[in-house]
Amino acid sequence: MPVIAVPGWPRVRPGPYPGHRAAAPGLPCNGRELRGAGVVTGGSLLSGRNGGHAAGFEHELIEQMCAVSGLDAPGGRDLLIDMLAGRLPELANVRRHSRKRHDILEIFQACWRKPSGLSVLADTLQEYDPGSIPVLRIVELVSASPVLAVLPEAEIRRARSLLSRLPHPDPQGLLYAAAGDLPLPARPVATLQEAFDFLADANARPDGLLPVLVLVEHAIAAGAASGADRQVVDGLRSWNDEQGTRLDLVEPLETLRSQITRGVAEPAPACLVVQLSKHGMSPDEYLLSHWRQRRPGSWRPERGEDQIVALGEVEAAVEQLVESVEEDWGEHPGRPVLEFVLPLQLLNHPVEWLPMASHSSSATALCLDFPVALRSLERMRARRYHRRWRNRWQQMTAGPRILCHWDTTGERGHDPVRWNSTLAADERLVSVALNAPPLTGPEGRQETLEAALRAGVPLAVWDRRPAPPGDFRKRVDKLLKGTAAELPERVRQLRTEAATAAAAQRDAHSGRHLAVLLDNPNRMVDWSEHPASEPGSVRGGHNDEGTS
Known part of the structure; x- marks a missing residue:
């Protein structure tokens, strides 16, 4: 089946931020006087260190309030105060006068003194007299107002x-x-x-x-x-x-x-998340979904259009997505990351080595440009394991080093009950290292990975070859030495070493075969309404018959 075409992505360019303006005449240029406790909301940023409102802001806002239909009557002003008090209860006690302008001055001053008061005032007026010219102007004034100087x-x-x-x-x-x-x-x-x-x-x-x-x-x-x-x-x-x-x-x-x-408010990098989930009756057919985090900051990924692909078509689809999202990332320096949310049966695929510029003689692997991490589709959809997952993620990100629980499957004296119990009992164990691939290795490796996912372990590593090389443990110990925040870059450097090694050593380098599942519970993207009861039981957002 051919790849469903991905439509062109619109560039999202924020318009000019209205707070970028010169200081008001007569205001000090450092803008650091304490002026009550008022804060104007709206997210604007001044282009210098200019505090205070633009000249005439207060006067014009009050004049526009006086022009709002209905506020000339005492009952209309009572209604506005009641509506404001629904969000700012203190405003129920606004002092009243017998004159319209005086009442409006009291309302304005009461909102002025509240940190989010002017935004609440603008929002409430939009409900009180929607679409009127005075209200539209008030909304414009409040959203465009520079920050007040609130910090001495x-x-x-x-x-x-x-x-x-x-x-x-x-x-x-x-x-x-x-x-x-x-x-x-x-x-x-x-x-x-x-x-x-x-x-x-x-x-x-x-x-x-x-x-x-x-x-x-x-x-x-x-x-x-x-x-x-x-x-x-x-x-x-x-x-x-x-x-x-x-x-x-x-x-x-x-x-x-x-x-x-x-961990909910932790900073997130610019990111592309690609998810594959089983689709339809064909064993080779998958639903490819993706999300893009256009800029660093709080985690607010935007979902793109899904595609139905065969495994052999994933390479071209991912390349097309990366080229598209680079249009957004190109406006700022930095190193975005790529994450692949995969079902268990695909976790051993070396997606980090998918090529970019694949039709060119200068093709390079994804992992040379981006830190690339694997994530578990099954666990993302199994909410019953998310508390443990969040606990261990918090342990890992807060600690000075990453503690690893080494797989003992196949070794003399291996006791699976003891291994699982030790992992479940000690939340300081935030990573596991498998001594064989989870799917193609000796029996038990998939069960070992599933046990780690159920326990909430956010980090798992293994060598994709049937048997790990002699220096595997040494390589992993070096990789886990240091903070979790630095881990993606350490992994990228190891893979870069493999890609740039001499031809005779390139394919044997550990970095060429190392799989890294690094799964952040605070970067959820899959909002499936079919959560799994057990890791390993969910095959995708659609069931086998292709219905959601």
């Missing part, structure tokens, strides 16, 4: 000083996690201080949190996980708590802290 200079200096004492191997990753939809800097940041400075003029998120507070929260979690200076970590936590209390952001800050603790 002394607090800025204090945070920067603490961050300078907290070394981190990936400040760019923390910037991505905190930036959300903000435009990214043209050049990567080298320190947490630079990341802080870049975000210092950013508007609040929809939940009211300033991106600098989000950055500091990620830095706190990273510092605590890496064993950084306790005084520095505690100092940053106190700083964030103080800002959250002062800006009335305690609840969203606690929510963010919980998300980071669970």
Whole structure:
């Protein structure tokens, strides 16, 4: 069956961010005065260090509110206040006057003082008088408004000083996690201080949190996980708590802290995820689905159009997808990653060696350009194992090293019950190394991998050859030495060594045959409504008859 054509992908280019504008006349250029506790939401980023609203913002917004149909009557203003109080209960106590303009001034000032108040006001007015010219103008004003100066200079200096004492191997990753939809800097940041400075003029998120507070929260979690200076970590936590209390952001800050603790808010790289699942009656027919994460940041992959392919057509389909998504990735430097979500029966296929530019004499393998990882389709769909999976992922990402549970199948004295029990009882064991491929090796290897997946192990490695080489354990020990964050790049380097070795040594190199299943539970893509009850039982998003 021929590959179903993939339609051309539209380029998504965000329009100009309205917060990029000059400072208002008469405002200090550093924009660091404390002006109440108001924050304008909307995700804009100032192009300099210009604080405060553009001249006339308050005046025009109030004038437009006065022009909204219905607000000239006391009952209309009562209705607006009731609607606002549904989202901001404090506004139920807004002081009332007998004159329209005075009431509107009170409503505006009450919203101004709340971190997300102006956005709530704009949203509520869209419900109150949808499509009217004054309301459309209010929405435009609020969404285009630059950030207010909410952090005093002394607090800025204090945070920067603490961050300078907290070394981190990936400040760019923390910037991505905190930036959300903000435009990214043209050049990567080298320190947490630079990341802080870049975000210092950013508007609040929809939940009211300033991106600098989000950055500091990620830095706190990273510092605590890496064993950084306790005084520095505690100092940053106190700083964030103080800002959250002062800006009335305690609840969203606690929510963010919980998300980071669970790993949900961890930064994700630009990524292409390719999934193969069994389709139809033919044993060689698969549904190829894919998702693309267009830029680093929070995990928000976009699903593309599915294809029905035979195994022999996967190579061409993947090459076409990579060429397409490179159009999006080309706007920023960095190293995107490729992930293959595969059923058990396909995990031994060397997908990392699929070629790019396959019709050219200069064809190269995927793994030379991208870190490539395998993922388990069955476990992604088996929610009953996700708690253990998340627990071990958290253990792995927080630890200074990766503890491995070595397969003993086929060895003298092998006790499968003891091996499985040890793995289940010790969540510090976050990886397994199989001493034969899970499908083509001696009986028991597939069961070993399935047991590891059920236990929530996020990392599994094996050599795809029938018997591993003598230096297999040494190679794996070297690969697992260091943090989990660095593992994908270490794997890529090993495969690069294999690809660039002398011709006589190339095929024998361990990097040419090493399979790495690195499965992040916080990067879910498969929303199948047919979750498996056991790893190994699900064959895809469609059943054998091809119906969903």
